[in-house]
Amino acid sequence: MAESILSLSGVRADIDQYHILHGVDLEVPAGELTVLLGRNGAGKSTTLRTIMGLTTVTQGKVRFRGEDITGQPTPRIARKGIAFVPENMGIFSLLTVRENMVLAAVDGPMDPARLDWVFDLFPPLKKFWNRAAGNLSGGQKQMLAIARAIIEPRELLLVDEPTKGLAPAIINDLAGAFEQLKQQQVTVLLVEQNFNFSRRLGQSAAVMNDGGVVWSGQMTELADNDDLQHELLGLGLGEHQ
Structure with a gap:
């Protein structure tokens, strides 16, 4: 496994009077795509928000490239090279696609070569460049949300449920x-x-289950083991389309 770029050690976090995370231990290998799975309410979204400093850590450490970023303000965490695409996407509906992208390029004008790369990833954004973001389809809004997060080089991209509510064809495009x-x-x-x-x-x-990580490993290990899927998730990966 590659060296970890992000690690959570014994992270506990509360929202109001509710204890949501109960000692999360998580390693995210550099240069890989790691999937965080679990039933609804397991604490997955809260884990992402906690990494970004949007939920207060009451115990434990969050480290990015070995640096303790626990409790740092969200803008400072973002400037270290971490981008976050929340479940609600966070786009500005009244602004155009172009204006949304300009706002996301906080370090200055968008690099034309990188913008072309983003257009290659998400062709509809080029087609609807001057359309109000609120008039895009659900899938196109998700594309815009991810494009905003990567218009400048990032070391880590956190994405919360990008396929939720999308048609199969759009999900395939996102994949x-x-x-x-x-x-x-x-x-x-x-x-x-x-x-x-x-x-x-x-x-x-x-x-994740009940606010903690109960299993971690290679995706192939989980995908090839129906018994493990049922034990951890209650059903097999192959039972879903």
Whole structure:
């Protein structure tokens, strides 16, 4: 396994009076796509938000490239090279695709070569460049959300349930884009409920339950073991389309 770019050690986090994370231990290998799996309410989305400093850590450490980033402000964490695509996508509906992308390029004008690369990943964005983002389809909005996160080089991309509510054809397009990101060795931590999508893309995997990681390893190990899938997730990956 590659060296970890991100590690969580004994991370506990609360939201209001609720204890959500109960000692999360997680390693994210550099240059790989890691999938974070688990039932609804297991703590997957909270884990991503905690990494970004959006949920307060009450115990444990979050380390990025060996540096303790626990408790640092979210803008400082982002400037270290971590991008976050939340489940609600976080785009500006009243602004055009172009304006959304310009705002995301915080370090200055967009690099034309990198923008062309993004257009290769997500061709509809070029077609609808001057369209209000709120008028895009659900799949196109998701493409825009991911494009905003990668318009500048990032060392780590956190993505929360990108396929939720999307049609199979759009999911397939997204999978193709993530395959290209993998070829570029972009490190991705992906929270996902679509297990076939996860099996197709994941190199490493971790399974959460009740606010903690209960299993981690290679995705092939999980994908090839129906008994393990049922034990950890309650059903097999192959039972989902």
